Amino acid sequence: MPSTQTSALHQLRDSYHRVTDQIAEAALRSGRQPDNIIMIAVTKTASPDQIRALVEMGHVDLGENRVQQLVQRVAVLDEFLSRRRTLAGAAKKSHAGDPDMPAHVRWHMIGHLQRNKIKQVVPHVRLIHSIDSLRLAEDLHAFAARLDLTVELLVQVNVTGNPGRHGVAGPAVLHLAEQIDSMVHLKLRGLMCMASDVDDPEQARSNFARTADLFHEINSAKVAGSACNILSMGMSNDFTDAIEQGANMVRIGRALFGDDEA
Numbered sequence: 001m002p003s004t005q006t007s008a009l010h011q012l013r014d015s016y017h018r019v020t021d022q023i024a025e026a027a028l029r030s031g032r033q034p035d036n037i038i039m040i041a042v043t044k045t046a047s048p049d050q051i052r053a054l055v056e057m058g059h060v061d062l063g064e065n066r067v068q069q070l071v072q073r074v075a076v077l078d079e080f081l082s083r084r085r086t087l088a089g090a091a092k093k094s095h096a097g098d099p100d101m102p103a104h105v106r107w108h109m110i111g112h113l114q115r116n117k118i119k120q121v122v123p124h125v126r127l128i129h130s131i132d133s134l135r136l137a138e139d140l141h142a143f144a145a146r147l148d149l150t151v152e153l154l155v156q157v158n159v160t161g162n163p164g165r166h167g168v169a170g171p172a173v174l175h176l177a178e179q180i181d182s183m184v185h186l187k188l189r190g191l192m193c194m195a196s197d198v199d200d201p202e203q204a205r206s207n208f209a210r211t212a213d214l215f216h217e218i219n220s221a222k223v224a225g226s227a228c229n230i231l232s233m234g235m236s237n238d239f240t241d242a243i244e245q246g247a248n249m250v251r252i253g254r255a256l257f258g259d260d261e262a
């Protein structure tokens with residue numbers, strides 16, 4: 001392996017440990033267990049080598065914000081994982097299997113989802129973070145019903161007050177949650193938000209606190225039952241603040257993979 005590539009993977013290992021340490025510290029500061037927080041590695045700037053290396057380190061949750069890239073990366077990684085399984089099967093007699101390698105990964109769709117892309121995304125993802133309208137939920141439900149599936153999702157909250165951003169305005173969140181809860185092929189798992197200005201920690205904290213309030217409102221209204229337990233907020237710049245405000249799922253890209261587009 002060329003040395004630049006080797007050092008890139010060393011860097012990834014370092015960043016990974018730095019991020020997971022920071023997540024653990026933020027969890028403990030807010031009185032929770034580190035393994036209560038799920039970190040999604042957002043792979044939009046990652047190279048295929050970096051994604052494979054992360055999975056070999058035992059990482060399970062991966063996220064993409066664009067449908068086409070998601071579908072491509074799922075295919076590449078599936079091929080890698082199935083090759084590894086074949087090798088592991090062949091190596092079993094010599095006990096050379098890799099104990100850190102997960103048998104599968106979980107993909108998350110974290111970006112805006114257009115209704116005409118539903119059928120491409122659903123088969124590949126464990127959780128859709130970006131439900132932002134009743135129409136999208138209805139189309140998703142119709143698709144899931146046809147295939148007799150249950151699709152797990154989060155409602156994306158627009159806490160920024162900026163109508164140009166994706167997500168449901170705060171006051172409308174509870175009602176959409178109730179409507180989704182009445183659709184038998186959808187399972188509402190919680191809420192997601194993006195801070196309005198990742199460079200303004202004060203602003204970000206207040207966005208996270210507002211989303212956490214909405215999440216508690218849904219739970220105390222007993223809208224979606226105990227499965228509604230995911231609060232997805234926090235990115236590279238602000239994940240420790242998000243955890244302190246109650247996030248139990250964070251979505252990290254640049255802090256792991258750097259800033260360059262792949």
Ligand SMILES: *Cc1c(COP(=O)(O)O)cnc(C)c1O
Binds near residue numbers: 194235
């Ligand atoms: C890109 C992206 C992230 C990760 O952002 P970083 O700043 O690279 O950590 C998280 N959530 C969504 C929805 C994204 O599109």
